[in-house]
Structure formats: structure tokens, C-alpha cells
Amino acid sequence: MISNSAADVVVVLSLMVSLGAYVFVSQREGSYLNILTPAYLTGIPAYYLLPIFATHLFGNDASPYSYTYVYVTLAAENVAFAYAYLHSTSKLMRLPFRYSYRNFGSLSLVFLGIAILMYVPILLEFPEYILDPRQIYEHTRVGFGINYYVSSTLAYLSVILIEFTEYPGWVRWGVSLVAAALLSLHGSKGQVLSLFLVLALFEVYVRGRKVRLLPSLIVAGGLSLLVLLLFVASMAIDKDPLEAVRTISEYSDYTRNAMLVIDSHFPLQYGRLTMEGHLYGRTPRFLMPDKPTNFGALYLDDQFFGASLDDEKGAPDFGIGLQYTDFGVFAIAYLVFFALVRGWLARMFVRRLNGTQHPADFFMVAFLANVSLFPVGAVGWLLPEAFLVAFFVRFASRVGTGAVYRDQIRIRTRRAPLGGTATFDGSEAPFA
Numbered sequence: 001m002i003s004n005s006a007a008d009v010v011v012v013l014s015l016m017v018s019l020g021a022y023v024f025v026s027q028r029e030g031s032y033l034n035i036l037t038p039a040y041l042t043g044i045p046a047y048y049l050l051p052i053f054a055t056h057l058f059g060n061d062a063s064p065y066s067y068t069y070v071y072v073t074l075a076a077e078n079v080a081f082a083y084a085y086l087h088s089t090s091k092l093m094r095l096p097f098r099y100s101y102r103n104f105g106s107l108s109l110v111f112l113g114i115a116i117l118m119y120v121p122i123l124l125e126f127p128e129y130i131l132d133p134r135q136i137y138e139h140t141r142v143g144f145g146i147n148y149y150v151s152s153t154l155a156y157l158s159v160i161l162i163e164f165t166e167y168p169g170w171v172r173w174g175v176s177l178v179a180a181a182l183l184s185l186h187g188s189k190g191q192v193l194s195l196f197l198v199l200a201l202f203e204v205y206v207r208g209r210k211v212r213l214l215p216s217l218i219v220a221g222g223l224s225l226l227v228l229l230l231f232v233a234s235m236a237i238d239k240d241p242l243e244a245v246r247t248i249s250e251y252s253d254y255t256r257n258a259m260l261v262i263d264s265h266f267p268l269q270y271g272r273l274t275m276e277g278h279l280y281g282r283t284p285r286f287l288m289p290d291k292p293t294n295f296g297a298l299y300l301d302d303q304f305f306g307a308s309l310d311d312e313k314g315a316p317d318f319g320i321g322l323q324y325t326d327f328g329v330f331a332i333a334y335l336v337f338f339a340l341v342r343g344w345l346a347r348m349f350v351r352r353l354n355g356t357q358h359p360a361d362f363f364m365v366a367f368l369a370n371v372s373l374f375p376v377g378a379v380g381w382l383l384p385e386a387f388l389v390a391f392f393v394r395f396a397s398r399v400g401t402g403a404v405y406r407d408q409i410r411i412r413t414r415r416a417p418l419g420g421t422a423t424f425d426g427s428e429a430p431f432a
Contacts, residue, residue, distance in 0.1 A: 032216035084343025108161035115154035261321035281379030
């Protein structure tokens with residue numbers, strides 16, 4: 001078992017490396033609110049601060065090997081993403097479908113309306129939990145997946161699209177507030193936080209605002225306060241204080257459970273759990289009524305926290321423990337590789353967005369910034385789904401419009417029109 005002092009050293013060193021990567025990206029971007037902010041805003045408390053707190057309050061049973069492996073991997077992922085993001089010089093990717101700029105407002109309202117209609121059946125099924133949405137979240141983990149998750153994604157899309165219009169501020173704020181209310185009824189604090197992160201990224205990568213260190217810290221502090229208030233609101237008033245502290249500390253289980261798996265010497269699965277997550281997680285239950293409930297990452301839940309899975313309320317996440325179960329000591333190579341891919345794609349879509357100023361490209365930027373636009377667990381990386389949504393938005397944006405554009409290769413220095421006021425004559429395009 002690793003000592004508390006040694007554990008603190010490992011955590012602090014990993015945190016310093018990760019923060020160093022953040023500073024490098026921030027200096028290159030000219031803004032301390034940037035592509036890394038969403039991942040760091042949620043990751044630093046969950047992976048670094050809460051584990052230190054939990055270790056000193058409740059103890060730690062991890063071995064020195066598992067503790068070091070987890071935190072070396074976390075730091076390596078952050079460095080790999082930053083390196084690929086800052087050093088990518090590849091040509092821009094052409095996307096299918098021509099696109100336009102003139103119907104974002106109508107699409108936003110349509111998507112928001114569909115999001116509400118899709119969630120109404122769930123509210124009608126559990127009307128007694130409307131004032132306690134967390135119960136709705138727990139009761140809809142199995143059986144309501146399509147309604148629950150698609151409703152959330154459409155709510156995010158409605159906000160993204162309305163922000164690209166020149167509608168009055170009260171209309172844009174109204175759509176955002178309705179979407180926030182709908183997401184709060186989903187019972188997940190993370191979904192509400194993701195909406196604020198979408199708006200923050202819009203200010204930086206679409207409106208071009210450069211946020212200095214102090215304002216960034218204020219924004220991060222404000223969002224952290226929001227998360228804390230959501231925590232407090234979701235807890236019973238009469239809950240024992242120590243139990244409340246333990247509940248909050250459970251959000252450090254991403255690292256603690258990964259160490260549990262590593263130290264258990266669980267049989268190597270050779271990628272089986274990852275493949276199950278991609279296959280079963282993407283298959284709606286109405287198409288596969290006999291789909292198991294303990295596939296992919298949930299298999300580890302069944303092995304280590306069977307009671308929680310039997311209650312159909314889920315179980316704490318295993319973080320990189322899933323990849324370690326599948327690939328053993330080579331899990332770090334697997335995770336670093338995909339961090340490099342994500343960084344490369346993020347740089348490409350930021351460059352595309354700078355030229356197109358189109359919501360389809362912004363959706364990809366937010367997705368690659370680790371904003372949870374698809375709040376689905378135990379599925380894996382939803383990159384194919386993100387591309388499909390982006391393609392759909394590009395196609396839908398041209399419905400009923402006149403001027404449409406297609407991707408070229410060379411980036412213009414002039415930005416594309418924002419909010420449905422395209423001035424291109426058809427011979428020009430944002431990539432002309």
C-alpha cells in the first residue's frame with residue numbers, strides 16, 4: 001500500500017505536468033479559456049483534488065505501482081493531446097454536403113421542440129420525481145435510452161444553432177434557458193455544466209474573445225461554484241454530514257477504481273470489453289431486447305460492484321481501469337495514441353471553424369474538447385456519431401436556402417458570415 005505522502009507526491013507531479021501542458025496551449029492560443037478547459041475543469045477535481053482529499057480522510061489501499069501507473073497515464077494523455085494540437089500542420093479535411101447560413105434559427109427552435117417532446121414521455125412516466133430529477137436519471141438508465149440521450153443532444157444543438165444567428169439577445173438567452181431547464185430535468189449535473197462550457201467555447205472560438213488568466217480563473221471558479229450548488233441541491237437536507245462528504249468524495253472513484261482493477265490482477269480481456277462497449281452500447285435495446293446489462297465497462301461494475309448494477313443505478317466509473325483490463329501494461333500506449341488523434345482532430349476543426357464559422361464545425365470542436373454532447377456511458381469514443389451529427393447539420397443548414405457553399409482547401413483570411421447573413425455570391429466560399 002502506498003503511503004499518503006508518496007501518493008501526494010505522485011499526484012502533485014502528475015498535476016504539474018498536466019498544468020504545464022495547459023499553460024503551453026493557453027499561451028499559443030492567447031487565451032486561458034480554450035480547448036482544454038472543459039477536460040481540465042472536470043478532470044482536475046475528479047482526478048487530482050478529490051483523490052487527495054479522499055486519501056487523507058478515508059485512506060488508500062492502492063499499491064505504489066497502480067497509483068503511479070494511473071497518474072503517469074493521466075499526465076501522458078494531457079501532454080499527448082497538447083503536443084498534437086500545437087504541432088498539427090496537416091491539410092484540412094473535406095466534409096461531405098454543401099452548406100448554408102440562413103436557417104439556423106428555425107433549426108434551433110425545431111431541435112429544441114423535438115428535444116422537449118422526446119423527454120415528455122419520461123416525465124409522464126415519473127411525474128413524482130420532477131422535483132427530484134436525479135431519481136429520473138437513475139430510473140431511466142435502462143429502457144429509455146433513445147428518449148433520454150437524444151433529447152440531451154438536441155438541446156445542445158438548439159443552443160449552438162441559436163448562437164450562430166443574429167436574433168435578439170433575449171431570444172438566444174430564452175433558448176439557452178429552456179435548454180438548461182430541460183437538461184436539469186435529466187437529473188445529471190454534468191449536462192447542465194456542459195451547456196455552460198458550450199457557451200464559453202463559443203465566445204472563444206467563434207466570437208474570438210481572448211480570456212486572460214485572472215478572468216479565466218473567475219470563470220472556472222464560477223462554474224465550480226455552480227457544480228457545488230448542484231451537488232448541494234441534489235442531496236437530502238437531513239443527510240449526515242460525513243455521509244455527504246463521502247458522497248462527494250466518490251467522484252474521485254475514477255482513479256481509485258482504476259487502481260482497484262490493476263491491483264486485483266484481473267484476467268486480461270484482450271480488447272473484449274472495449275469492443276462490447278462499441279457494439280452493444282450503440283445498439284438500442286428495442287433492436288436487441290436481450291442485450292446484456294453488464295457489457296463493456298459495466299462488466300467490471302458487475303464484478304466489483306454487483307449490487308449497484310443489480311439495482312440498475314449504475315456504479316462508479318473505472319477510468320483507465322477499463323483499458324488496463326483490456327490491454328494490460330500497454331493501456332498507456334493505447335490511451336496516448338487516441339489522445340494524439342483527438343489533439344490532431346481538434347486542431348483541424350478549430351482551423352476549419354476559423355474559416356467557415358459554421359455550427360457543424362463548432363459542434364466538432366466542442367465534442368473534441370471533451371464536452372459531453374452525447375451523455376452516454378459505457379459506449380466508448382463517439383467520434384462516428386459526432387461526425388454524423390456534423391454532417392446532418394451541414395445538410396440541414398441548406399434546406400430552403402438559396403446560396404450554398406462547399407469546402408475548398410485554402411483558408412481565407414476573411415471570416416464567414418455569422419448568423420444567417422451570407423454575402424457570398426456562389427463563386428466564393430469560406431474555403432475558397
